[in-house]
Amino acid sequence: MTAPLRVALLGCGTVGGAVLRLLDEQAADLAARIGRPVQVAGVAVRRPDRHPEVPADLLTTDAVGLVTRDDVDLVVEVIGGIEPARSLILAAVEAGKSVVSANKALLAEDGVALHAAAAKAGVDLYYEASVAGAIPLLRPLRESLAGDQIRRVVGIVNGTTNYILSRMAETGAGFSEALAEATELGYAEADPTADVDGFDAAAKAAILASLSFHTAVTAADVHREGISAVSATDVARAAEIGCTVKLLAICERVPGEEGDTVAVRVHPAMIPTSHPLAAVGGAFNAVFVEAEAAGQLMFYGQGAGGEPTASAVLGDLVAVARNRVAGAAGAGPTAYAELPARPIAETPTRYHVSLDVADVPGVLATVATAFAEHGVSIATVRQDGHGDAATLVIVTHSAPDAALSSTIAALREVPAVRGVTSVLRVEGLS
Numbered sequence: 001m002t003a004p005l006r007v008a009l010l011g012c013g014t015v016g017g018a019v020l021r022l023l024d025e026q027a028a029d030l031a032a033r034i035g036r037p038v039q040v041a042g043v044a045v046r047r048p049d050r051h052p053e054v055p056a057d058l059l060t061t062d063a064v065g066l067v068t069r070d071d072v073d074l075v076v077e078v079i080g081g082i083e084p085a086r087s088l089i090l091a092a093v094e095a096g097k098s099v100v101s102a103n104k105a106l107l108a109e110d111g112v113a114l115h116a117a118a119a120k121a122g123v124d125l126y127y128e129a130s131v132a133g134a135i136p137l138l139r140p141l142r143e144s145l146a147g148d149q150i151r152r153v154v155g156i157v158n159g160t161t162n163y164i165l166s167r168m169a170e171t172g173a174g175f176s177e178a179l180a181e182a183t184e185l186g187y188a189e190a191d192p193t194a195d196v197d198g199f200d201a202a203a204k205a206a207i208l209a210s211l212s213f214h215t216a217v218t219a220a221d222v223h224r225e226g227i228s229a230v231s232a233t234d235v236a237r238a239a240e241i242g243c244t245v246k247l248l249a250i251c252e253r254v255p256g257e258e259g260d261t262v263a264v265r266v267h268p269a270m271i272p273t274s275h276p277l278a279a280v281g282g283a284f285n286a287v288f289v290e291a292e293a294a295g296q297l298m299f300y301g302q303g304a305g306g307e308p309t310a311s312a313v314l315g316d317l318v319a320v321a322r323n324r325v326a327g328a329a330g331a332g333p334t335a336y337a338e339l340p341a342r343p344i345a346e347t348p349t350r351y352h353v354s355l356d357v358a359d360v361p362g363v364l365a366t367v368a369t370a371f372a373e374h375g376v377s378i379a380t381v382r383q384d385g386h387g388d389a390a391t392l393v394i395v396t397h398s399a400p401d402a403a404l405s406s407t408i409a410a411l412r413e414v415p416a417v418r419g420v421t422s423v424l425r426v427e428g429l430s
């Protein structure tokens with residue numbers, strides 16, 4: 001009988017638990033697809049007593065020992081975080097094992113070094129589950145689109161925040177209540193501030209930009225804003241102008257006279273309800289890719305949750321196992337260009353600004369002057385309420401971030417402006 005491929009599973013939480021279940025349920029199909037049966041050699045966790053679902057003889061807390069064992073062929077890392085995941089992946093690679101990981105935080109911080117280590121050892125490093133969960137996205141970028149020039153990638157890549165924003169818009173649910181639901185459903189990171197503050201989406205954006213533009217982009221290169229400042233009023237104001245609020249990841253390769261730059265940002269934005277991304281609800285993700293020859297492509301599916309993510313992990317596992325069965329020596333070294341990052345200050349977008357103002361003669365002119373003096377052109381203005389206080393709702397034309405920031409700073413000094421109640425970017429308005 002053909003010898004089985006032996007897999008070490010690192011982590012058995014939301015994703016690892018689903019991987020283990022699917023490995024068992026689909027054992028026969030996987031064996032047929034790979035050409036050899038897959039066997040779990042061991043499962044490393046922190047607290048074995050919390051895992052009655054795993055056969056006791058497979059459980060271990062010695063993850064280093066497990067990944068370097070001679071009878072382990074492949075390693076699946078679904079612990080998350082930087083350490084010990086990084087050391088474990090490096091130990092596995094150095095011991096000649098291919099690795100499948102779902103760890104965007106690590107890949108976004110240290111992807112170049114991890115790829116170099118894998119190439120040196122002649123093993124595979126696959127991480128489809130790390131971005132947009134179940135959606136096949138990274139392999140299409142890495143393989144199917146390898147002959148094209150990708151110019152722009154825009155998407156919703158965090159399920160937790162999309163779930164929260166969808167609940168706030170559809171049911172008027174409060175932020176904390178919606179976050180608790182997302183955590184209960186297994187969408188949130190171990191520390192959900194990674195989702196809420198945009199770190200998770202920024203890591204995914206860095207991975208997407210690196211693969212799309214063949215350049216090394218880390219999470220530190222990504223301009224990041226989360227959704228904790230998005231209020232129920234922002235969601236309502238978005239609806240008033242026919243928009244909805246989404247946390248977007250936007251990766252652009254910007255041509256310039258002195259060479260191309262890369263602009264990568266994650267922030268909440270109002271988008272028109274007619275925009276295809278506006279219809280992406282709950283923990284679903286969707287990503288648009290614009291390539292020169294291919295034109296526009298759209299990827300849509302479940303971006304979080306145990307089973308959807310496990311589907312991507314198993315897809316990688318089959319690919320890596322097939323390579324191993326075929327005797328292939330890994331993907332080889334990846335050449336990275338060194339495109340500079342364009343600062344957010346120079347990145348132009350439209351803005352929606354709400355101001356509480358004293359309803360006195362001339363206030364509109366004063367506010368308009370502040371915008372004009374900083375080179376920000378106003379597209380529309382609406383005044384709500386009158387009497388002692390009123391709200392001015394302004395939508396601008398496209399302006400660099402720095403120009404808008406100095407406009408807001410100037411407005412804060414205007415006596416008739418009692419408060420800047422919200423500033424949100426607007427994307428996709430014609």
Ligand SMILES: NC(=O)C1=CN([C@@H]2O[C@H](COP(=O)(O)OP(=O)(O)OC[C@H]3O[C@@H](n4cnc5c(N)ncnc54)[C@H](OP(=O)(O)O)[C@@H]3O)[C@@H](O)[C@H]2O)C=CC1
Pocket residue numbers: 010011012013014015016044045046047048050061063078079080081084102103104105129130133186187188189190303304305306309
């Ligand atoms: N949840 C999701 O929807 C998605 C998650 N991911 C990524 O998948 C990875 C796993 O996420 P998820 O399953 O949600 O996380 P969980 O927190 O549910 O599970 C983490 C697992 O890792 C184990 N673990 C933690 N530290 C160690 C350690 N030092 N040694 C051995 N085992 C350890 C934990 O053990 P114990 O159980 O004993 O505490 C637990 O089993 C992360 O990188 C995440 O970003 C990617 C896409 C979607």
Ligand SMILES: N[C@@H](CC=O)C(=O)O
Pocket residue numbers: 130131132133157158159160161187188189195200303304305
């Ligand atoms: N916490 C992440 C999980 C998947 O990557 C999310 O909410 O998208």
Ligand code: NA
Pocket residue numbers: 128129130131132133134135136137138312
């Ligand atoms: Na994916």
